[in-house]
Amino acid sequence: MTATFAFAVGIRNTNGAGLVLDCLYPAPVMNPEGPVADAIAELPEGISTLSDTAIAALQSAVPSLIPQVLLKSHRENSSEQELVALRLMGDNDISSTEEAYLKLHLLSHRLTLPNTLNLNGIFAHLPNLAWTSAGPIEVGELPEALLNARAQGLNLEVFSVDKFPKMVNYVVPTGVRIADASRIRLGAYLGEGTTVMHEGFVNFNAAALGPNMVEGRISQGVTIGAGTDLGGSSSTQGTLSGGGEIVISIGEHCLVGANAGTGIPLGDRCTIEAGLYITAGTPVTVKDEHGDVVRQVKARELAGHSDLLFIRDAQTGQVVCRTNRKAIELNDTLHSHN
Numbered sequence: 001m002t003a004t005f006a007f008a009v010g011i012r013n014t015n016g017a018g019l020v021l022d023c024l025y026p027a028p029v030m031n032p033e034g035p036v037a038d039a040i041a042e043l044p045e046g047i048s049t050l051s052d053t054a055i056a057a058l059q060s061a062v063p064s065l066i067p068q069v070l071l072k073s074h075r076e077n078s079s080e081q082e083l084v085a086l087r088l089m090g091d092n093d094i095s096s097t098e099e100a101y102l103k104l105h106l107l108s109h110r111l112t113l114p115n116t117l118n119l120n121g122i123f124a125h126l127p128n129l130a131w132t133s134a135g136p137i138e139v140g141e142l143p144e145a146l147l148n149a150r151a152q153g154l155n156l157e158v159f160s161v162d163k164f165p166k167m168v169n170y171v172v173p174t175g176v177r178i179a180d181a182s183r184i185r186l187g188a189y190l191g192e193g194t195t196v197m198h199e200g201f202v203n204f205n206a207a208a209l210g211p212n213m214v215e216g217r218i219s220q221g222v223t224i225g226a227g228t229d230l231g232g233s234s235s236t237q238g239t240l241s242g243g244g245e246i247v248i249s250i251g252e253h254c255l256v257g258a259n260a261g262t263g264i265p266l267g268d269r270c271t272i273e274a275g276l277y278i279t280a281g282t283p284v285t286v287k288d289e290h291g292d293v294v295r296q297v298k299a300r301e302l303a304g305h306s307d308l309l310f311i312r313d314a315q316t317g318q319v320v321c322r323t324n325r326k327a328i329e330l331n332d333t334l335h336s337h338n
Helices: 034-040 052-061 068-076 097-108 139-151
Strands: 006-014 020-024 046-049 081-088 129-132 135-138 158-162 283-287 293-298 308-312 319-323
Touching: 006 068, 006 097, 020 097, 020 135, 034 052, 052 081, 081 097, 129 139, 135 139, 139 158
Parallel strands: 283 319
Antiparallel strands: 006 020, 006 081, 046 081, 129 135, 129 158, 283 293, 308 319
16 A cells, blocks of 8 residues: 555635635644555545545544534535545645645644645745635635625725735644734644744744744744744744745744844754844854853854854944853743643
8 A cells, every 4th residue: 555645634715717715624644544544545646526425434434534514614615615635645846726735734733844845836836815804815806806895885804915824714723822813824833832922923834843932033944942932023034035045943942032033043042132133144253151252253153053142242343152151941821821
């Protein structure tokens, strides 16, 4: 039997022209084994619509694959919403909207970590949509939808025009707090005990492994470790644009101060003072525990090291790196009752 890479049953939402708008997969699985692998063994590779016979067989073998509420939605809205199965035999380039949504669900369901999935082709296969109070609408159909709503005395609210929806409309991970749901894209990984405040942002294929306090921006591809705090309006450098190729990660028990940021990976127990942005080319003066200059380096030479404290000398303006003598600790009260 050929192993399955990932499988899910979900609701596929299309418009009148047949364009796939989005997909909801409530119970995806990766590398299925045992009863799940046996139940899907006869299903074809790729996307397939499920007959009543196939639905009954899957429900009988593994009830969790098709929640009852999914069946109810399918029966009541079958003209525009189809119950579909997606079986991926390998982690290949994305070739459909259904596949793009499955991979984003795998990340937000905590089934895999950022930078472990092949996401090539995701932008080409996610339609740009108006995300509204009535659900996703193809951008070209939005003016008519707005007029129709007003003609009926209704107010159709447009929240965004984007390729990525907000995560919580599809997945709500356990043990997290999110102050502004629009700041977390589907495909974000939020670990248990993570709190994202109003200024926090987590992109797709990015992670706060938890517990974390996130008041800054976690860019695509960036992972921050347990116990790390991103201060207000801080940021991490991503690789989606600008030519950057270094994948940024921040280790455990680090602090990136308010309005600070990093363009190099950090190890554990590192601190960047408020307002200081470290890029790979930033000149850094390294000092020992006595305050004596050891060497002058570019920040990239310190990438991945632990126990570093980055500050700016108030008199000279130089960026200085010293040994960080104290790891930060999150306020347990804020993260243990989520």
